[in-house]
Each structure stands twice: as C-alpha cells, then as structure tokens.
Amino acid sequence: MSKLLQDAVAEFAKLPGVGRRTALRLAMHLLKMDEGAVEQMTRSIYDFRHKIRHCELCNNLSDSERCPICSNPERDHSTICVVEQVGDLMSIENTHQYRGVYHVLGGVISPMQGIGPSELKIDMLVEKVASGSVREVILAISTSVEGETTLYYIMNRLKQYPMVRLTTIARGIGFGDELEYVDELTITHALMNRREVVRQE
The missing domain is CATH 1.10.8.420 (RecR Domain 1)
Known part of the structure; x- marks a missing residue:
C-alpha cells in the first residue's frame, strides 16, 4: 500500500x-x-x-459568545437541563420536545481520571441558580457510577435553594448509558416522566 x-x-x-x-x-x-x-x-x-468557542452562559459549543439556544428569547430560561457533554445536549434537542436552556458540565466527577468538581462547570451552575431566575433544574446525567456521584454532588450543592425544583430524568435509560447514544423516543419519555428529587437535610 x-x-x-x-x-x-x-x-x-x-x-x-x-x-x-x-x-x-x-x-x-x-x-x-x-x-x-x-x-x-x-x-x-x-x-x-x-x-469554535464555548458559550459563556451554558458551555455549549458556539460561533460567538452566546450559543443560539441561550440567545433565543423564546426559550424558557427559567428551566435548565444539566448534561455531561455537548453530544447529550444535541440528543435532547433532536427530540424537539424541550424548550428550556442547558448547562453543559464538560464531564462527570471521576477520581480515577483525576476529574474533580473543580474541573467541571458546577460552580457556574450554582451561580445561575443563586441568581434567583431559575425555577427548575433537570439533571440529565448518565446512570454510571461516575454519573451518580456527580448527580448527588450537584444535588447537595443545590439543596440550599429550596424554591428551585430539582428533577432527574426517568430511569428508563440503561445503567451506564450515555444520552448521546440513546434513541429520541426514549429521551422524550425520560424527560416527560422526570421525577422530583427528595432533598436530604
């Protein structure tokens, strides 16, 4: 050859x-x-x-400082869907069922890979919630061990904001599955049947 x-x-x-x-x-x-x-x-x-750059508001990929989703006044900016990666955001967008905005963490907490909370966009999320303009945070994070660790860490960080509704997507998605590889119908079902988080004191 x-x-x-x-x-x-x-x-x-x-x-x-x-x-x-x-x-x-x-x-x-x-x-x-x-x-x-x-x-x-x-x-x-x-x-x-x-x-290419990252949106200053949600960490999505963007051609400018703010991505088209965050720049769209018709989106519900009081509802934030938290995802691990941009690919997960795109999978949810492809369902055409979600009208809120997003927050891309950039990964999950993984001590084995040297990724802690400070390496992710978690503080940025907490700042948004603290601003008082957010009504619901949907945690659309994978059900892997690292995903669950990240989920509970975020829940613990946000428990001081009781006026904000915390929900997780329905667990019809298999253990360890990433949203990026899940079909649109399953994602739609998971979003529509999301459940409220029981806050631990």
Missing part, C-alpha cells in the same frame, strides 16, 4: 467509531472528490478546530 495512503488511513482511523476498513473507504473517497470540495472540507475542519 502507498505510504501516503497508509498515512491517510491511519489519520482517519483515529476518529471514534472508524475502523481501518472504513478509514480506507474514506481515504479512497477523498481521492475521488473534486479538488475544490476537498479544499472546502479542509477549510471547514480548520475553522471549526480554531474558531
């Missing part, structure tokens, strides 16, 4: 979910593409990598 082709295949294979066979198909397809289309693809990837 050509060294140049091998290098291209190796780079494609670094992408999640792309095996060497798929990487080879992608490389061969790239070779057949119009040169202008290849240049446009390269430019788009470069711009995405170097110009």
